[in-house]
Amino acid sequence: MLTFLDRPYRLCDGFNRREAICVGGLSTLGLSLPQLLHSRAAIAAPDAFTSNDAGPGFGKAKSVIMLWLLGGISQVESWDPKPHAPAEIRGEFGIIPSAVPGILVGEHLPRIALFADRLALLRACVTDDNGHSSSGYHMLTGVPHVPPGQDNSPAVFPNFAPSQAALMRAMRPDRNGLPSSIVLPYHIRTDAGTSWPGQGGGVMGRTFDPWLLNCDPSQPEFRIEELELAQGVSGDRLASRRNLLGGLRNQGGDRLPSSAAQFAAKTDQAFDLLSGSATRRAFALDQEPVELRDRYGRYRFGQSTLLARRLVQAGVSLVQVNWTRVEGKPNDGAWDTHGDHCLSAKSFLMPMFDQTFSALIDDLQQRGLLDETLVVALSEFGRTPRFNKNAGRDHWGHCFSIAMAGGGVRSGFVHGESDGHTAAPVSGIVTPADISATIFHCLGLSPDTIVHEQSSRPFPISRGQVIFDVL
Numbered sequence: 001m002l003t004f005l006d007r008p009y010r011l012c013d014g015f016n017r018r019e020a021i022c023v024g025g026l027s028t029l030g031l032s033l034p035q036l037l038h039s040r041a042a043i044a045a046p047d048a049f050t051s052n053d054a055g056p057g058f059g060k061a062k063s064v065i066m067l068w069l070l071g072g073i074s075q076v077e078s079w080d081p082k083p084h085a086p087a088e089i090r091g092e093f094g095i096i097p098s099a100v101p102g103i104l105v106g107e108h109l110p111r112i113a114l115f116a117d118r119l120a121l122l123r124a125c126v127t128d129d130n131g132h133s134s135s136g137y138h139m140l141t142g143v144p145h146v147p148p149g150q151d152n153s154p155a156v157f158p159n160f161a162p163s164q165a166a167l168m169r170a171m172r173p174d175r176n177g178l179p180s181s182i183v184l185p186y187h188i189r190t191d192a193g194t195s196w197p198g199q200g201g202g203v204m205g206r207t208f209d210p211w212l213l214n215c216d217p218s219q220p221e222f223r224i225e226e227l228e229l230a231q232g233v234s235g236d237r238l239a240s241r242r243n244l245l246g247g248l249r250n251q252g253g254d255r256l257p258s259s260a261a262q263f264a265a266k267t268d269q270a271f272d273l274l275s276g277s278a279t280r281r282a283f284a285l286d287q288e289p290v291e292l293r294d295r296y297g298r299y300r301f302g303q304s305t306l307l308a309r310r311l312v313q314a315g316v317s318l319v320q321v322n323w324t325r326v327e328g329k330p331n332d333g334a335w336d337t338h339g340d341h342c343l344s345a346k347s348f349l350m351p352m353f354d355q356t357f358s359a360l361i362d363d364l365q366q367r368g369l370l371d372e373t374l375v376v377a378l379s380e381f382g383r384t385p386r387f388n389k390n391a392g393r394d395h396w397g398h399c400f401s402i403a404m405a406g407g408g409v410r411s412g413f414v415h416g417e418s419d420g421h422t423a424a425p426v427s428g429i430v431t432p433a434d435i436s437a438t439i440f441h442c443l444g445l446s447p448d449t450i451v452h453e454q455s456s457r458p459f460p461i462s463r464g465q466v467i468f469d470v471l
Contacts, residue, residue, distance in 0.1 A: 057471030059444030061374040061407030063312035063319070066164075067305065067357065070188060070323040071132070071336030072400070074383035074393055075422050077106040077345050079401035080123045082420060089385050089421050092342050100412040108350035111358035117412040118361055118370065120404045120470045124416030124425035127381055127432060130395040132336070133190060136380035137198035140164065142436035142462050145197070152190045155197035162202040162451075164436055165210035167461050168318040169201070170451045177279045181210035181318040182311055185217065185304045188322055191332065203453040210320070217285055217303035282314035283307065295359045300324040302356045309363060312373055317443070326352075331392075335379060339390040353377075361405055374407025374442050378435070385421040399425050402435070408442040408471055415470045433464025441466045 076082060081095045081104050094107040098116030105113050112119075127144075129135035133153045134145035143161035145153065153159065162170075165181040172180035188196045201208035216222065285293065285307060296302040301324045308319040326333030330344045337344045357377060364370040382400025383393035399418050405411075416428025437447040440461055447462035 054441070054446065055466065055468055055471070057408030057442050057468075059408075059442070060371065061442040061444075062372045063317050064374040064376065064407065064439055064443060065305075065308045065312060065360070066318070066320040067360075067375070067377045068188065068320055068322045069335050069353065069377065069379040070325070071331070071334035072379045072381045072383055072395060073335050073349075073353075073377075074337070074341070074345065075123070075399070075401040075418070076383070076385065076393075077350065078109060079105060079121045079403055080418055080422050081106050082422060085385075085421055088387060091387070093346070103412065103414060106350065108346050109354045111354045112361075115358055115361045115405075118365065118405050119411070120409045120413045120415065121401060122404065122415050122428075122430055122435075122467070122470065123401045123418050124428045125382075125400050125402055125430050125432075125435070126425060127397040129397045130381065132380055132395070133194075133196040135395075135397045136188065136196050137161075139378060139380050139432045139435070140196075140198040141202070142431075142433040142464055143198075152192060152194060153197060154194055155200070159197045160202040161198060162204050162208065163199050163210070164439065165199075165318050165320055166201040166204060166208045167440075167451065169208045169210055170204060171445060171449065171461070172317045175315040178282060178311070178314055178316055179211045180316065181320075182213060182316055183210045183320045183322065184213040184215055184307065185300055185324060186214045186322060187212055203455075203459075204451060205454045210318070215304075216300050217307045218298055218300050222285060222303075223283070279314075282310050282316075285310070292359075292363065295355075295363075297352060297355045297359070299326070299352065301352060302359075305356050305360050306363075309360060309369075313369070337383065338388065338392040338394060341383070341387065341392045343391075357403075364406060370406040372407060374409065374439065375405045376402065376435075376439065377404075378402040382422070385423045396423075399423060404470065410470055413470060415467065428469070430467055431464060433462055434467050435464070437462040437464035438467045438470070442471070 076089070076091060077093055081093075082090050083095050083104070095104045096107050096110060096113050098105055098113040100116045103116050103121070105116065127135045127138045129138055129145065129148040131145070131149045131151040131153065134148055134150040137143070137145045137153070137159055140163045141161035142164070146158050165183055168181040169179060174180055183199070187199060190196065200206060200210075281287075285303065288306065288310075293303065293306065296306040301321065304321045304324070308321050311319050323334060326348055329348055330340050331337050333348075335349060337349075360375060361370065364373050364375070379400075379402075381395055381397035384396045388394055399422055416430065417426040418424065419426055440447055440449070445461065447460060447464060447466065449461045450458045451461060452458050
């Protein structure tokens with residue numbers, strides 16, 4: 001079963017049930033669904049800015065898939081192994097050569113190693129923040145949390161920067177009833193259940209929140225209940241309403257003002273949303289070959305990633321897939337491995353990620369979509385170089401790694417270097433703002449592009465520098 005979740009009964013486009021009683025009729029508040037869609041578009045259109053010399057990689061990506069590894073993947077066992085470090089640093093795992101001579105990865109990423117010639121590894125990422133939600137806020141928005149190092153931080157002032165997914169909703173129009181950005185299969189939350197800051201529209205307002213889908217695409221009967229017609233409303237009846245509205249619209253002819261034309265476009269979007277034709281096709285995982293679904297992994301994260309590929313094919317500009325906690329596993333089934341780090345890494349974390357990430361890269365490549373789809377695997381920080389007394393690795397925002405592929409990124413390339421223990425950067429430091437600037441650059445959006453707060457105050461979509469070395 002799929003539900004749309006942020007606040008109770010919230011629908012997929014940020015509207016509650018009272019706001020969307022029917023299409024063509026007025027709700028008790030006097031607002032129809034098309035009016036609500038139109039009001040979102042009117043709040044803060046971006047002031048586009050494109051440099052005369054945009055540089056390499058600009059606009060190469062049509063869409064981006066972000067794989068968020070909740071808890072913080074260890075750089076030592078993944079993208080930046082240190083075979084010559086002391087045992088208390090390198091741990092019990094070995095390394096394996098990749099498809100690129102000289103690039104090594106952890107031994108529990110054998111499938112990914114075969115696709116290293118399609119990856120760019122950034123080994124000197126820095127937030128200098130060891131709090132899950134505060135460092136995560138920094139990575140999700142490109143803006144440092146105030147104060148830093150604050151775990152379990154709520155979404156309160158002054159930490160109201162919009163997420164990259166929300167910025168995408170401000171800059172790209174919705175298409176075929178689908179939004180320009182979607183987050184699935186659930187919101188990132190603390191162990192206490194508090195939602196992290198930096199996952200919504202922030203100062204731009206909640207109308208720019210990405211669609212948040214609380215779903216489990218691995219379920220056999222996975223479907224979109226909220227996008228199905230209400231009981232008693234058939235497809236013919238909905239089509240009849242649309243024809244009637246179209247006839248009334250045609251009565252106005254060329255006399256309709258531009259605002260009415262915009263309203264008509266939003267009305268069409270509302271009908272597309274409720275009729276669900278394009279939307280249902282995008283979510284129809286049962287149309288995929290059994291072998292491919294197996295390749296991604298028959299678990300929530302794996303099938304969510306496959307769904308992300310279908311959504312970008314359907315025209316969604318940004319899809320963020322959050323790692324799903326695996327029930328019954330150590331450390332709550334996430335990458336926050338404070339205890340029994342190696343056991344968690346080798347028994348389920350690394351094998352699941354290796355399977356799903358490699359399947360996504362290969363699938364996009366086989367379909368001719370990798371060059372136009374930017375894939376980013378990242379987390380809020382890395383893990384400590386040294387093990388703690390519980391055989392675990394703790395939080396480490398002072399030097400960690402992320403991986404990028406496709407969409408204008410150089411293949412088989414390493415940017416940045418850490419010291420011999422992955423404790424500190426040696427060269428090629430990048431910040432979350434630089435990462436966001438690079439993502440937007442690949443999507444054809446200059447970091448200098450201006451959007452507006454609800455108060456109309458302008459601000460750029462990123463204050464970072466594009467990492468041209470990886471493009």
